[in-house]
Amino acid sequence: MKLSTNNNDFENQESNVTRVRIPRKDQGEVLAIVENMLGANRVKLRCMDGVVRMGRIPGSMKKKTWIREEDIVIAVPWDFQDTKADVIWKYTRPQVNWLERKGYLKSR
Known part of the structure; x- marks a missing residue:
């Protein structure tokens, strides 16, 4: 098996664009960290x-997205x-890194 000495693979990984959904303040969305899993689709x-x-x-997220402790999510507080x-959105690891670099996450 021949190892690749092509540097294009490394450059392509760095040039990947990370698209990140930002919480919309006008709709009341806030960033949140999952502390505990309470069961019955509650956190x-x-x-x-x-x-x-x-x-x-x-239910729309229940089967598609697995949420664990210490995950960063977007939450919409109830009006009443x-x-x-x-919980309406879960961030992936590269998206969390981007949020930390841009200052959206203050301290974890």
Whole structure:
């Protein structure tokens, strides 16, 4: 087996564009860190606005996206009950790195 000495592979990896969905403040979306898995599609979220909420994983995300502890997600707090929220997006590792570099994540 011959090892590749072509540097194009490395350059292509660096030039990949990471597309990141930013929380929309006008729609009330906030970044959150998953603290605990509570069961029955519920998670405990530590939101960036300083509130600890119980998050609900909707059925549209339940089978497609696996959410674990310490994942970064976008949550939408409920209008009528501020201690609860819906999880609408989960970030991948490269997206989390981009958020940290750009200053969206203050401290984990």
